[in-house]
Amino acid sequence: MINELMIIIFTPLITGVIAWLLDIKGLREGISILGAAVPLAYLIQAHQTLTSQPSIQYSIVISGFKFEFLLYHLSWIFAMIAGVVGFAAVLGMASTTKDSYEWLFALMSLTGVYGIFLADDLISFFIFWEIMTFGSFMMVLKYNRKASLKYFLLSVLGAYSMLLAIGILYAKVGALDFTTIQQTLYQDAMRGVLGTNTLLSRNDMLLIFGLFLIAFGVKAGMFPLHVWAPDAYSETNQSYTAMFSGVLSKAGVYGMLVIYILLGTRLMYQFGRIGAAPKFGYVIAFLGGITIIVGGLLAALQEDIRKLFAYSSISQVGYILVGIGVGSALSIEAAIYHAISHALFKGLFFLIVATIVLRTGKTEFKDMGGLAEKMPITFAMTFVAILSLAGIPPLVGFASKWLLFEAVIHENMPILGGMIFFGSAIGFVYLIRFTYAVWFGQRPTDLDDTKDTPIPLAIAMGILALLNVVFGIAPGLVATELNKIFGKEIIKGTIWELNIGFGRYNGLLITIWLVTGIVIAGIIYFLGAKVRRVPVTDTYQGGNPVTMEYNLTIRRNFFLPLKETLAFWLRISFDRLYQDIGRWVEDLAETLRNYIYNGNVQAYAWYLAIILLILALWGV
Amino acid sequence: MITSMIGIALKAFLILLYATFVGFMFMGIIRIVTARIHRRVGPPIYQPILDTIKLLSKKSNITHGLIYDFGVLYALGATILALMFIPLGSISILRAYGDLILITFLLEIPMLGIMFAAMSSGNPWAGLGSQRALLTLLAVQVPLGFAIVALAEFYDTFSTYQIVMAQQTAGWSITYLPLLLAAVAYDIVLQAMFGKEPFDIMIAPGEISLGPMVEFGGKHMGILQIQHAIALFAETLFFSNIFLGGAVVTAFASSILNTLASLGILLIKQLAVLLIAIFIGAIFPRFTIDQAARFYWKWPTIIAAAGAILAAL
Amino acid sequence: MVDWRLFEPLFEFARKRSLWIVSFCTGCGGIEMPPLMTSRYDLERFGMMANPAPRMADLFLITGYVTPKTLKRIIITYELQPDPKYVMAHGSCPLNGGVYWDSYNAIKHLDKYIPVDVVIAGCMPRPEAVMDGINKIMEMIENGTADSWKRYKENYEWYKKNQDELFGEGWREREARRWIPWLMDKKEE
Numbered sequence A: 001m002i003n004e005l006m007i008i009i010f011t012p013l014i015t016g017v018i019a020w021l022l023d024i025k026g027l028r029e030g031i032s033i034l035g036a037a038v039p040l041a042y043l044i045q046a047h048q049t050l051t052s053q054p055s056i057q058y059s060i061v062i063s064g065f066k067f068e069f070l071l072y073h074l075s076w077i078f079a080m081i082a083g084v085v086g087f088a089a090v091l092g093m094a095s096t097t098k099d100s101y102e103w104l105f106a107l108m109s110l111t112g113v114y115g116i117f118l119a120d121d122l123i124s125f126f127i128f129w130e131i132m133t134f135g136s137f138m139m140v141l142k143y144n145r146k147a148s149l150k151y152f153l154l155s156v157l158g159a160y161s162m163l164l165a166i167g168i169l170y171a172k173v174g175a176l177d178f179t180t181i182q183q184t185l186y187q188d189a190m191r192g193v194l195g196t197n198t199l200l201s202r203n204d205m206l207l208i209f210g211l212f213l214i215a216f217g218v219k220a221g222m223f224p225l226h227v228w229a230p231d232a233y234s235e236t237n238q239s240y241t242a243m244f245s246g247v248l249s250k251a252g253v254y255g256m257l258v259i260y261i262l263l264g265t266r267l268m269y270q271f272g273r274i275g276a277a278p279k280f281g282y283v284i285a286f287l288g289g290i291t292i293i294v295g296g297l298l299a300a301l302q303e304d305i306r307k308l309f310a311y312s313s314i315s316q317v318g319y320i321l322v323g324i325g326v327g328s329a330l331s332i333e334a335a336i337y338h339a340i341s342h343a344l345f346k347g348l349f350f351l352i353v354a355t356i357v358l359r360t361g362k363t364e365f366k367d368m369g370g371l372a373e374k375m376p377i378t379f380a381m382t383f384v385a386i387l388s389l390a391g392i393p394p395l396v397g398f399a400s401k402w403l404l405f406e407a408v409i410h411e412n413m414p415i416l417g418g419m420i421f422f423g424s425a426i427g428f429v430y431l432i433r434f435t436y437a438v439w440f441g442q443r444p445t446d447l448d449d450t451k452d453t454p455i456p457l458a459i460a461m462g463i464l465a466l467l468n469v470v471f472g473i474a475p476g477l478v479a480t481e482l483n484k485i486f487g488k489e490i491i492k493g494t495i496w497e498l499n500i501g502f503g504r505y506n507g508l509l510i511t512i513w514l515v516t517g518i519v520i521a522g523i524i525y526f527l528g529a530k531v532r533r534v535p536v537t538d539t540y541q542g543g544n545p546v547t548m549e550y551n552l553t554i555r556r557n558f559f560l561p562l563k564e565t566l567a568f569w570l571r572i573s574f575d576r577l578y579q580d581i582g583r584w585v586e587d588l589a590e591t592l593r594n595y596i597y598n599g600n601v602q603a604y605a606w607y608l609a610i611i612l613l614i615l616a617l618w619g620v
Numbered sequence B: 001m002i003t004s005m006i007g008i009a010l011k012a013f014l015i016l017l018y019a020t021f022v023g024f025m026f027m028g029i030i031r032i033v034t035a036r037i038h039r040r041v042g043p044p045i046y047q048p049i050l051d052t053i054k055l056l057s058k059k060s061n062i063t064h065g066l067i068y069d070f071g072v073l074y075a076l077g078a079t080i081l082a083l084m085f086i087p088l089g090s091i092s093i094l095r096a097y098g099d100l101i102l103i104t105f106l107l108e109i110p111m112l113g114i115m116f117a118a119m120s121s122g123n124p125w126a127g128l129g130s131q132r133a134l135l136t137l138l139a140v141q142v143p144l145g146f147a148i149v150a151l152a153e154f155y156d157t158f159s160t161y162q163i164v165m166a167q168q169t170a171g172w173s174i175t176y177l178p179l180l181l182a183a184v185a186y187d188i189v190l191q192a193m194f195g196k197e198p199f200d201i202m203i204a205p206g207e208i209s210l211g212p213m214v215e216f217g218g219k220h221m222g223i224l225q226i227q228h229a230i231a232l233f234a235e236t237l238f239f240s241n242i243f244l245g246g247a248v249v250t251a252f253a254s255s256i257l258n259t260l261a262s263l264g265i266l267l268i269k270q271l272a273v274l275l276i277a278i279f280i281g282a283i284f285p286r287f288t289i290d291q292a293a294r295f296y297w298k299w300p301t302i303i304a305a306a307g308a309i310l311a312a313l
Numbered sequence C: 001m002v003d004w005r006l007f008e009p010l011f012e013f014a015r016k017r018s019l020w021i022v023s024f025c026t027g028c029g030g031i032e033m034p035p036l037m038t039s040r041y042d043l044e045r046f047g048m049m050a051n052p053a054p055r056m057a058d059l060f061l062i063t064g065y066v067t068p069k070t071l072k073r074i075i076i077t078y079e080l081q082p083d084p085k086y087v088m089a090h091g092s093c094p095l096n097g098g099v100y101w102d103s104y105n106a107i108k109h110l111d112k113y114i115p116v117d118v119v120i121a122g123c124m125p126r127p128e129a130v131m132d133g134i135n136k137i138m139e140m141i142e143n144g145t146a147d148s149w150k151r152y153k154e155n156y157e158w159y160k161k162n163q164d165e166l167f168g169e170g171w172r173e174r175e176a177r178r179w180i181p182w183l184m185d186k187k188e189e
């Protein structure tokens, strides 16, 4: 019998290939949805197995290489994120995808993500990492060459870094499976504590950590390696972006956790702590904090829906990095919780964007407006998503953010605390801008016959919206799973309540009282006189008459004062820096081609002669 | 079970009634004190109540759609929710869950409801006002965050009730340097949360016709008046609780007397907080939005961050 | 839904004591507003408050002469206010044309276009006179004779006819098409 882990990993790829080969409209969608549903079903079933045994293991030997796979609580949670959001995204793609090419590569990247989460040795980790990158790269390539190249270049940088780091580790440790590496490095740290010589020097550790940080930071969209994300996220099928941003960025986050698992003790020994957090973690957390702010501020200034959410996605991953970086058990749980909620609400958001793009064919704020009346279902979903991302109780976005705040602040991290507070406000700012420009205000006349969402997208959004609500009201559902990672009750409380000792959050109580409050308000409301519905042209604008022909809603440059305030900082752009470096390299190549590789055979003969001469002088 | 639930409901109702009433009185006091500073007589103190009754008794109301109605209801609902979490002497209902972060968020989200309602009207001035309100929120968030961080790190707990209890034995928060700094920053933030000068550009009446409020009339505005009253009460109460020692009187034998005494002490503290805000508001002109942002990101942030770092050491 | 007639006296009292003003200060009378609102006469004693948004206003002050251009805005602003709403006109101009009795470009009888509750005679009326007018309107609210908003509803056909006679039918759309492009062109300069 084929192992269930293999089924989980490879079903998407196989169905993708079948869908690609068959290429029959209707059938390929069905097969692909099946391909996303099967792993999910297996994962849900695996939850049962994992209660009786700690992990499910599987290894396979191909031409001398041993590939190991392991499903335990941590990877189960991440795989579930991939499963649920991937399934929703695939459902959404059923409405938005035009040809089978996209099915192949979307499902291929899903396979890659599953592989990453289940891999138990560095080689399979790396291989699946590349599969995922390749699949997503092809998805972007089809829509925009330039964006895909940027993504490709940074991914290659990440891949090389990871390969190098793996190489160094292999050279020193002599093994590639996680267990051995972990144990060896743990013993190495012990050796260091005892004062004997360590296997890896300080510089080795610094190098390995730096390389891994680059590799995972690229994928997570960490500042200053985030520059690919806005373009890549926006220049592809938006239903796919739900998976791209919701799941693929979690691979980077998972990678950071892998750093903890494999190198944690050793790094902690080598570099010590800063306050309560490990120093290496503090680097991650601090970069995460900057990511929150940079991503959020830039999101507020975007003029394109897709770009806004791309930057917002970067900003939200920053929270997760902060949580992971702080490094206490609670903060890591909080970070994983936020990874779950980020996947849920950001997946929902990108499906909403997919609907908007599908139905209107436009992506910029200046062409939008007043869609709430035309797309009520989508708007209801947007409402849930907005409340969740903005962190408004009782939705999942608040529960996870609350946990993260408490975890970070409790560890006496004032600067990080300030950063995440700022991040939550900037969340309000860009969300309201999106709401205003797309859903409210005057509707441009060419959007008058916009239809509501197609059914597969509606189902996909419904699943995610429901989970957003459920995991917010009953945060204990998630917390019990998170506690299993550490094997002890870090977050106490019931299914409705999170209790971490120095703070408590009860989703059910908040829901009840919020409803009570709204009911009280509603009673006052209904006691008053009846309301009369007025059109959007019947508003006070200095007493001037208004018609629908001219659109007076502010759509472009909504946050102009913010731009002015930040004018100085906005001149600094890492994207431009990289572009300049790129151009510089190009120029260098040009110079080389002109003067050195000039295509003149005689010149090449001279080079050869000079090299030989130098070698001779060297005494070779 | 049933009786305890009825008890809670009754308590909640009383708290709500008290908060609304005192909130309206606060609004009246704001108007009277401002008038006195202007050397005017000013309206009677119950004027805001009359205003609200008038607004609610309007014979025709307009709406711009479901969100327009829901946003207003949500604003009031969330304010009531926030009120229930803040310790009020010893009679608050959900004080066990009265978490600093939660309350900070809950005090902010009513504004989000108002923004939603205002923006759904499609009035460009409402949009402009919301933009300004949001940028003010963004500007105050940094010092506010640092102030909250300072508190949480100083007391090593997030429960407001425990902070209040700790102050009963150890003295008011503002007697400690880190928390004094935090309190100063928080008080400057409060000025923007009340929507008073110099940070009231979001409702600039002459320029953008009250900004987000421009389309509200009749019962919508009436509900927002009630919301404003409760929010005033809740914000001053929160400040008095976390920085000014709150009030838990146990001197009397009868619990009713104790409660009344605590409410009285809290009221005095709340009035002090309010009066500072009024005085500042009455003598300052208005900042533009980028000036406000630059101001908040400079001095209050530095003060609050210093407080937070000192508290963490 | 609920029978509120019992509370009607309370409501009338609240309406009377909480008149929020939206003032249309295009005429000369606008200059009388600052002394009225500030420490000399302090209208806030009576719960009156200047309010820029017509949606929450009760009392509409027309402070002086009205031209066709401003009349259009006055009508639109008036219609935005929720009922019950009251109108008070300052000075002779809105009443009978005043010194502009033979002007080609002033509206001689405001109450042909929107109903008016109280008109204060004088050119220009002193703040005392305005306060007297306000007293009058409060009295009228109390005894229920301030019913201009009802009259506007009942005789809407007549008012609309007069408005259309002056401006021509479809004047709102025409006006919108005129001022918005003007505004937008201006921005590009």
Ligand code: SF4
Pocket (backbone or CB within 6 Å): C027, C028, C029, C063, C064, C065, C090, C091, C092, C093, C094, C098, C099, C122, C123, C124, C125
């Ligand atoms: S009545 Fe006299 S003061 Fe009033 S607007 Fe006419 S001319 Fe001016």
